[in-house]
Amino acid sequence: xxxxxxxxxxxxxxxxxxxxxxxxxxxxxxxxxxxxxxxxxxxxxxxxxxxxxxxxxxxxxxxxxxxxxxxxxxxxxxxxxxxxxxxxxxxxxxxxxxxxxxxxxxxxxxxxxxxxxxxxxxxxxxxxxxxxxxxxxxxxxxxxxxxxxxxxxxxxxxxxxxxxxxxxxxxxxxxxxxxxxxxxxxxxxxxxxxxxxxxxxxxxxxxxxxxxxxxxxxxxxxxxxxxxxxxxxxxxxxxxxxxxxxxxxxxxxxxxxxxxxxxxxxxxxxxxxxxxxxxxxxxxxxxxxxxxxxxxxxxxxxxxxxxxxxxxxxxxxxxxxxxxxxxxxxxxxxxxxxxxxxxxxxxxxxxxxxxxxxxxxxxxxxxxxxxxxxxxxxxxxxxxxxxxxxxxxxxxxxxxxxxxxxxxxxxxxxxxxxxxxxxxxxxxxxxxxxxxxxxxxxxxxxxxxxxxxxxxxxxxxxxxxxxxxxxxxxxxxxxxxxxxxxxxxxxxxxxxxxxxxxxxxxxxxxxxxxxxxxxxxxxxxxxxxxxxxxxxxxxxxxxxxxxxxxxxxxxxxxxxxxxxxxxxxxxxxxxxxxxxxxxxxxxxxxxxxxxxxxxxxxxxxxxxxxxx
Amino acid sequence: xxxxxxxxxxxxxxxxxxxxxxxxxxxxxxxxxxxxxxxxxxxxxxxxxxxxxxxxxxxxxxxxxxxxxxxxxxxxxxxxxxxxxxxxxxxxxxxxxxxxxxxxxxxxxxxxxxxxxxxxxxxx
Numbered sequence: 001x002x003x004x005x006x007x008x009x010x011x012x013x014x015x016x017x018x019x020x021x022x023x024x025x026x027x028x029x030x031x032x033x034x035x036x037x038x039x040x041x042x043x044x045x046x047x048x049x050x051x052x053x054x055x056x057x058x059x060x061x062x063x064x065x066x067x068x069x070x071x072x073x074x075x076x077x078x079x080x081x082x083x084x085x086x087x088x089x090x091x092x093x094x095x096x097x098x099x100x101x102x103x104x105x106x107x108x109x110x111x112x113x114x115x116x117x118x119x120x121x122x123x124x125x126x127x128x129x130x131x132x133x134x135x136x137x138x139x140x141x142x143x144x145x146x147x148x149x150x151x152x153x154x155x156x157x158x159x160x161x162x163x164x165x166x167x168x169x170x171x172x173x174x175x176x177x178x179x180x181x182x183x184x185x186x187x188x189x190x191x192x193x194x195x196x197x198x199x200x201x202x203x204x205x206x207x208x209x210x211x212x213x214x215x216x217x218x219x220x221x222x223x224x225x226x227x228x229x230x231x232x233x234x235x236x237x238x239x240x241x242x243x244x245x246x247x248x249x250x251x252x253x254x255x256x257x258x259x260x261x262x263x264x265x266x267x268x269x270x271x272x273x274x275x276x277x278x279x280x281x282x283x284x285x286x287x288x289x290x291x292x293x294x295x296x297x298x299x300x301x302x303x304x305x306x307x308x309x310x311x312x313x314x315x316x317x318x319x320x321x322x323x324x325x326x327x328x329x330x331x332x333x334x335x336x337x338x339x340x341x342x343x344x345x346x347x348x349x350x351x352x353x354x355x356x357x358x359x360x361x362x363x364x365x366x367x368x369x370x371x372x373x374x375x376x377x378x379x380x381x382x383x384x385x386x387x388x389x390x391x392x393x394x395x396x397x398x399x400x401x402x403x404x405x406x407x408x409x410x411x412x413x414x415x416x417x418x419x420x421x422x423x424x425x426x427x428x429x430x431x432x433x434x435x436x437x438x439x440x441x442x443x444x445x446x447x448x449x450x451x452x453x454x455x456x457x458x459x460x461x462x463x464x465x466x467x468x469x470x471x472x473x474x475x476x477x478x479x480x481x482x483x484x485x486x487x488x489x490x491x492x493x494x495x496x497x498x499x500x501x502x503x504x505x506x507x508x509x510x511x512x513x514x515x516x517x518x519x520x521x522x523x524x525x526x527x528x529x530x531x532x533x534x535x536x537x538x539x540x541x542x543x544x545x546x547x548x549x550x551x552x553x554x555x556x557x558x559x560x561x562x563x564x565x566x567x568x569x570x571x572x573x574x575x576x577x578x579x580x581x582x583x584x585x586x587x588x589x590x591x592x593x594x595x596x597x598x599x600x601x602x603x604x605x606x607x608x609x610x611x612x
Numbered sequence: 613x614x615x616x617x618x619x620x621x622x623x624x625x626x627x628x629x630x631x632x633x634x635x636x637x638x639x640x641x642x643x644x645x646x647x648x649x650x651x652x653x654x655x656x657x658x659x660x661x662x663x664x665x666x667x668x669x670x671x672x673x674x675x676x677x678x679x680x681x682x683x684x685x686x687x688x689x690x691x692x693x694x695x696x697x698x699x700x701x702x703x704x705x706x707x708x709x710x711x712x713x714x715x716x717x718x719x720x721x722x723x724x725x726x727x728x729x730x731x732x733x734x735x736x
Contacts, residue, residue: 356733394650427726438727439729444625446622447621448633451660452620
């Protein structure tokens with residue numbers, strides 16, 4: 001058997017010794033992150049040591065490049081990790097892939113080459129935890145295969161000529177019958193029915209459904225939305241507005257199979273293949289409590305215990321049939337029910353000077369008071385932020401907006417970093433280490449336009465208490481950047497469970513490690529100025545609201561309050577707006593910038609933007 | 613506050629201020645401390661600077677020494693020049709003093725090397 005080391009040396013260009021050193025470093029990281037044992041002997045299993053989901057590497061790209069060398073048995077992407085695994089059917093193929101890709105193929109972040117290592121085995125526990133995509137449907141979802149014949153499929157497709165259709169959303173083409181679904185209000189207008197009703201040709205479906213599924217109670221739909229997806233197009237995760245439509249919802253799929261993702265608040269994630277010519281009944285929990293969406297990509301990779309199957313997408317046309325609802329929704333799935341939330345949620349909307357007062361009292365003053373304790377507990381930089389900073393070349397200017405105690409201020413190599421923060425106590429900590437810092441607000445950065453090569457905003461924008469102010473903060477970050485400059489933004493996620501994995505924020509509670517879910521809900525409310533109330537969050541639990549006050553407990557004698565010198569144990573409440581999946585991206589989409597990468601890391605939603 | 617930082621600072625975030633650049637420096641306490649010299653870093657920073665602003669700032673606080681008034685040709689290979697620039701950019705630091713907005717005269721205090729650029733409610 002050949003040694004991988006030898007294989008490397010045999011490669012025509014050969015790897016220079018710094019690369020070898022780099023390779024060893026990466027192998028070490030792979031083992032540390034995953035527990036997989038690296039080996040110099042070729043095996044079927046290859047670890048990609050320096051790139052994974054957090055670096056923007058997708059299963060699709062891995063498949064595209066590795067499948068050239070033989071049949072792939074499994075691709076294992078790991079959420080929150082900068083590595084992943086590919087297993088081949090046999091060693092010949094994996095060796096070929098290794099020789100051609102290692103240190104050569106530029107699919108790692110910032111177009112750098114990937115470094116590979118053979119591993120003895122992929123640890124079972126990793127497979128168990130990450131081949132999570134449950135391929136069984138969620139409760140209430142029924143897929144009836146081959147519901148229509150080939151000739152009926154052609155007839156349905158002929159009903160719409162998408163080449164002529166004018167209306168097109170950013171990512172797909174769409175046409176409505178019966179009522180128009182308005183995407184700005186996410187609802188239909190009952191007073192404005194459309195001239196065009198659901199085509200008669202669809203009637204066969206209801207007769208057939210009654211025969212195929214006699215126990216199903218349903219009213220014939222009066223609204224139809226036809227979507228046309230080209231390969232590479234998709235639809236963001238969403239719940240059909242509860243108050244707009246009854247239960248159930250039906251989907252007829254034409255032209256191509258597709259994988260649809262269903263996710264709920266508990267972090268359950270089902271990836272389901274919706275076959276061509278199938279008829280889906282989405283009812284109960286699957287209709288009310290799960291979001292559904294289609295990832296924009298050209299091929300779907302479905303992994304089950306049996307192995308890996310790849311579906312190349314063709315043009316898919318879907319018919320979504322719904323019955324328009326008259327009145328409120330009364331379902332029991334409150335977290336996604338707009339009718340329930342409208343009447344029960346005291347939504348917090350601050351504006352103008354009130355927003356500034358909230359931030360002054362519940363952000364700026366709190367950081368001033370907890371500065372010492374905060375700084376003592378915030379010393380470990382997040383690796384993906386460090387990687388971003390290290391990607392800037394010598395002589396770059398990087399601004400850390402909201403630098404806190406400066407934990408990222410010396411991560412760069414031969415670059416000039418300036419920090420900005422509103423807390424003088426935290427800035428004084430920075431000065432002890434000679435960092436360049438400014439006292440200022442992220443909404444009014446005191447720097448010239450187009451001056452910085454890069455910027456970071458780590459855990460800052462979630463402290464701004466109106467959408468307008470959060471929007472302005474991103475505009476400010478882009479303002480100071482040069483064209484081509486990049487900014488990395490981290491905000492706290494409402495979802496503290498992602499792809500079935502609890503964030504370290506939840507894990508830090510011992511109770512959460514043991515039991516299923518900490519359901520404790522705090523009913524405490526704090527009355528603020530002008531009668532606006534914000535709920536107080538219970539630490540180490542999932543967020544129930546987006547606008548919350550998060551307690552910071554200062555223990556007796558630890559980090560005395562600088563102003564009062566008291567050594568009483570004190571609780572400070574910090575204001576947060578925790579971001580929902582997609583919220584940060586949508587906000588960023590409104591600027592003249594390019595979204596280079598978006599990901600979930602350490603319980604945060606993260607984006608990298610490039611200024612145009 | 614190093615003079616490299618000063619080179620990018622502006623008061624234009626204030627209501628009614630259009631350029632707010634460069635800010636005038638009143639230095640009460642200036643410290644010069646040794647920083648590792650990296651010629652590549654300095655030569656890459658130079659084209660990003662407003663040279664006149666840097667020169668005038670250094671002059672105004674009496675730290676220009678023998679740094680030339682304009683950028684020399686072929687500065688990438690002129691270690692002597694790069695060292696002088698390095699000193700002005702990175703080794704000189706205003707510890708206490710104030711920055712003055714050129715349009716409104718508003719003063720921003722500098723203490724412990726930190727310029728206080730926070731604005732009052734009525735200034736935004």
